[in-house]
Amino acid sequence: MSGRAGTDEDLVRRAQRGDRAAFDELVVRHRDRVYAVTLRLTRNPADAEDALQDTFLNAYRGLGRFGGRARVSTWLYRIAANASFDVIARRRVRDEPLDEGAHAPAAPGDPYAQSAERRALERALAALPDEFREAVVLCDIAGLGAGEAAELLGVPAGTVKSRVFRARALLASALREPDAHDPVETSG
């Protein structure tokens, strides 16, 4: 990702020298996607918010250890995933289904966000077995490679690829079902 303030790598280098504004710019660039990842991993808005905050605090504290071997986004989403797993472990997740009313971060007027298909996807994603959901969130929402996700999850890369494929297939099947496009729309 790049912009007027430079690439992510530029921002990290400046932040490593103590430039807080550069770090803030990094936060602005990545906070939405990091939140999307933590929300789908924790399946709980409060836990997701905790994980989001932990992600950027841990990232700032770990700036000195970022050597530039991985992409900044990869580094950040790894921290986000670890923060989510930590939050899950700490609170022993209440295992509630995703509360769409509470979490829906969509901007008003966003047709995609308002669509029944999106809501159906959220429900199907929340209903996936944990290992499938983690794999597909890390690969398809966070954008990690199979190898990176495998390292994070502690399984072989082939297993991650298989889980991602299976997860996508399950989601597609769920979206295909006649009642997938939920009652919220029909009741309105």
Added chain:
Amino acid sequence: MSDDTGMHRNDEPSAAELDRVRALLAGLGEEPAPPEVVVRLERVLDAELPQPGAAPGRRQRRWLRRGALGLAPVAAVAAVVTILVVRPGGDSGSERAAPPPASVAAAESADSAASAAAGAATLAAPAGSGAADAATGTAFSQQGATDDGAARSAAPSPTSAAKASAAEAAPTPAAIRASAIAAYRETRRALLARRAP
């Protein structure tokens, strides 16, 4: 952990459906986080992270602290060596040629031990600022580099009454060594405690 989801072959979605799912998932990552979440995140970062310009100072203090810790053993060893080697012979060449009476030598030994203990106490005192850290580091290097006379000048001189009392006590070299070692240990313990976050 099994990856068998029980999905039958005829349930398998088409490539187009899989692509659609991928696109939808990618879309989830593009959604903005709720504004209240963003506001709370900014608040937490402002509270927890140093403000612009504060980070270098903190880093500098950390390096000073590390430097002080690195010098601590050197300074302590130098102090012990100074006490054990220089003291028995006296402060200057002329005095070395004519050793003082036993009571005076004992008083000076006590003086030296008191000086070492005072130095250790200074170093062990908690320092809450970078300036204090710097002062601590300087104290270490000074103590390591100077002879016992200079070290003594940095510590309060004992009164004549104390000298007389010390002369009566007549500490042995073993006692002096033990005192110096205790001072070194105390210093090291205090610095290690300060290093812990």
